[in-house]
Amino acid sequence: MKTPISELTNKGDKPTRHGFGEGVLEAAKKNQKVVGVGADITGSVKMNLFADAFPKRFYSLGIAEQNCMGVAAGLAQEGKVPVFSTYGVFSAMRTTDFVRISVCYNALHVVIGGAHAGISVGPDGATHQALEDIAIMRSLPNMTVVSPCDATQAKIATEKAINALSGPVYIRFGREAVPDFTSEDLPFDFNQAQLFRHGNDLTIIATGHMTWEAMKAAQKLSKQGMEARVINLHTIKPIDKETIRQAALETGAIVTIEEHQVHGGMGSAVAEVVVKEHPVPMEMLGMPDCFGESGQPDELLEKYGMSAKKIEEAAQLILTRKRDKI
Amino acid sequence: MKLDKTEDLKVKACEIRKDVVRSLGIAGSGHLGGSLSTADIFTALYFNVLNHNPQNPSWPERDRLILSIGHVAPVYYTALAHAGYFPKDELKTLRKLGSRLQGHPGREHGLPGIELSAGSLGQGLSVAVGRAIAGKADNRSWTVFCINGDGELQEGSIWEAAMSAGHYKLDNLVVIVDRNRVQIDGKTETVMRIEPLADKWKAFNWNVIECNGHNFDELIPALNKARDFKGKPSVVIANTIMGKGIPEIEGDYTWHGKPPKPGQVDEFLRIIDKNG
Ligand SMILES: [Mg+2]
Numbered sequence: 001m002k003t004p005i006s007e008l009t010n011k012g013d014k015p016t017r018h019g020f021g022e023g024v025l026e027a028a029k030k031n032q033k034v035v036g037v038g039a040d041i042t043g044s045v046k047m048n049l050f051a052d053a054f055p056k057r058f059y060s061l062g063i064a065e066q067n068c069m070g071v072a073a074g075l076a077q078e079g080k081v082p083v084f085s086t087y088g089v090f091s092a093m094r095t096t097d098f099v100r101i102s103v104c105y106n107a108l109h110v111v112i113g114g115a116h117a118g119i120s121v122g123p124d125g126a127t128h129q130a131l132e133d134i135a136i137m138r139s140l141p142n143m144t145v146v147s148p149c150d151a152t153q154a155k156i157a158t159e160k161a162i163n164a165l166s167g168p169v170y171i172r173f174g175r176e177a178v179p180d181f182t183s184e185d186l187p188f189d190f191n192q193a194q195l196f197r198h199g200n201d202l203t204i205i206a207t208g209h210m211t212w213e214a215m216k217a218a219q220k221l222s223k224q225g226m227e228a229r230v231i232n233l234h235t236i237k238p239i240d241k242e243t244i245r246q247a248a249l250e251t252g253a254i255v256t257i258e259e260h261q262v263h264g265g266m267g268s269a270v271a272e273v274v275v276k277e278h279p280v281p282m283e284m285l286g287m288p289d290c291f292g293e294s295g296q297p298d299e300l301l302e303k304y305g306m307s308a309k310k311i312e313e314a315a316q317l318i319l320t321r322k323r324d325k326i
Numbered sequence: 327m328k329l330d331k332t333e334d335l336k337v338k339a340c341e342i343r344k345d346v347v348r349s350l351g352i353a354g355s356g357h358l359g360g361s362l363s364t365a366d367i368f369t370a371l372y373f374n375v376l377n378h379n380p381q382n383p384s385w386p387e388r389d390r391l392i393l394s395i396g397h398v399a400p401v402y403y404t405a406l407a408h409a410g411y412f413p414k415d416e417l418k419t420l421r422k423l424g425s426r427l428q429g430h431p432g433r434e435h436g437l438p439g440i441e442l443s444a445g446s447l448g449q450g451l452s453v454a455v456g457r458a459i460a461g462k463a464d465n466r467s468w469t470v471f472c473i474n475g476d477g478e479l480q481e482g483s484i485w486e487a488a489m490s491a492g493h494y495k496l497d498n499l500v501v502i503v504d505r506n507r508v509q510i511d512g513k514t515e516t517v518m519r520i521e522p523l524a525d526k527w528k529a530f531n532w533n534v535i536e537c538n539g540h541n542f543d544e545l546i547p548a549l550n551k552a553r554d555f556k557g558k559p560s561v562v563i564a565n566t567i568m569g570k571g572i573p574e575i576e577g578d579y580t581w582h583g584k585p586p587k588p589g590q591v592d593e594f595l596r597i598i599d600k601n602g
Pocket residue numbers: 475476477504505506507508509
């Protein structure tokens with residue numbers, strides 16, 4: 001699983017939601033039991049690929065997300081494999097009690113898509129930027145939380161989540177076209193974080209769109225004589241404790257970055273492992289406990305501290321902390 | 327065990343009411359009022375209307391009974407035990423640590439016959455819609471029954487689900503509303519008016535049947551008519567009385583969420599016998 005950086009080159013920008021849509025379609029071609037549930041924004045969340053190919057297996061339920069989630073639970077109880085996707089602000093938050101009781105407490109295999117995750121949604125502003133979904137979904141018993149790093153990985157993870165996992169799954173992805181840099185051949189295992197770059201001075205753990213930023217930052221740091229290990233934490237729950245423990249042990253400093261609130265998200269999940277397994281200094285990058293706003297994706301990521309440049313700054317800081325043992 | 331005679335159903339309902347009182351007395355907490363208002367509905371379903379097999383709870387051809395109002399678990403468990411899903415003796419463990427009889431139904435605890443872990447109001451109907459959609463998609467002949475409370479109909483999600491069932495013409499779905507006219511805070515029409523109730527369901531493209539929820543000669547034909555109705559989902563608005571069977575507490579909303587006190591159990595059992 002040790003992928004040298006040279007293999008991770010951008011094949012061209014592509015939104016991760018396209019990867020999700022393609023993954024659903026592939027899963028549905030192989031598995032007759034796959035059905036779709038829609039809450040009006042079918043094209044936007046790319047469920048249209050499935051709905052067009054299998055119109056009889058797609059149930060439009062209108063702008064009624066709670067009902068969509070309950071219906072998905074009922075479909076799952078009858079042996080169907082339902083995929084319900086809408087914007088993450090709705091699929092993870094409007095429906096939370098339905099996810100908790102009807103889906104998770106009943107331990108049903110419902111695949112929940114969280115579209116338009118992160119602040120890179122851009123001009124739509126705070127109402128439509130899902131920034132708390134990881135924290136909420138990962139706190140629910142039985143839930144798997146997946147956050148692929150690019151469109152290729154979104155496709156693979158989605159297909160596997162539908163046809164190879166059991167139980168509830170939340171998979172988040174973004175709106176904007178972002179570098180598509182992983183290969184279809186890259187082994188993908190929900191239980192195994194991916195090592196994208198070797199390095200022993202510090203570790204950068206990233207998820208979603210931020211993994212590419214982490215790779216860019218690592219290259220810049222390398223030119224300054226600092227070798228950063230980069231881990232793509234595509235699955236936040238269950239979390240790959242061993243890879244994190246090893247990173248803490250071998251590099252002694254960890255920076256996390258995610259398009260999500262710093263409170264309760266992927267960085268918090270990593271910290272929960274680190275404090276127990278091998279405490280080392282950590283810096284967590286993400287939304288600083290505030291709502292987003294309208295703007296271009298790159299402007300917003302810069303303003304709120306989720307970019308390669310911010311990772312470099314955090315790396316400098318954490319190396320000082322590591323050296324001074326603070 | 328199907329009971330065809332009204333007299334036999336009445337006897338069974340009386341036994342179920344008494345076991346509800348006993349188990350709640352031992353538990354020391356739980357919901358007596360709604361358990362008694364739905365006791366005849368559960369009796370009608372498990373001893374006459376439902377196609378089911380207590381020896382094989384997951385029999386694929388069974389009718390699905392979804393209990394959305396999980397707080398009436400005591401009567402649900404009692405009906406299941408009397409129908410033969412598990413030993414009646416286990417009713418004594420209601421709400422105790424390690425029991426399969428959770429305060430609200432939880433499938434992960436393994437009690438046979440539980441179709442859905444539920445209790446957060448307003449969710450069961452959506453799940454029932456999902457199951458009915460699946461049944462139609464696969465041309466299955468079973469029916470989904472869903473028991474809802476009247477206060478529960480104040481949840482907005484109920485009407486999302488109702489709209490979708492009407493849209494998809496789910497005539498394999500029957501909702502039973504326990505219309506006991508009260509909820510924890512008082513009368514439903516004071517807490518938040520739900521009338522005109524039949525008109526609401528009609529407006530959502532449902533077939534509406536109203537009946538006395540304590541009279542088997544009305545209730546069972548109503549449930550069967552609802553099951554047989556084609557082209558629309560059906561709702562049976564069963565007019566009931568909270569605490570039914572114990573005149574001393576009938577219609578009193580303060581009995582929504584409390585059990586009999588230890589000293590009241592024997593008295594309540596005698597009263598139920600006298601009125602049964
Ligand atoms: Mg009521």
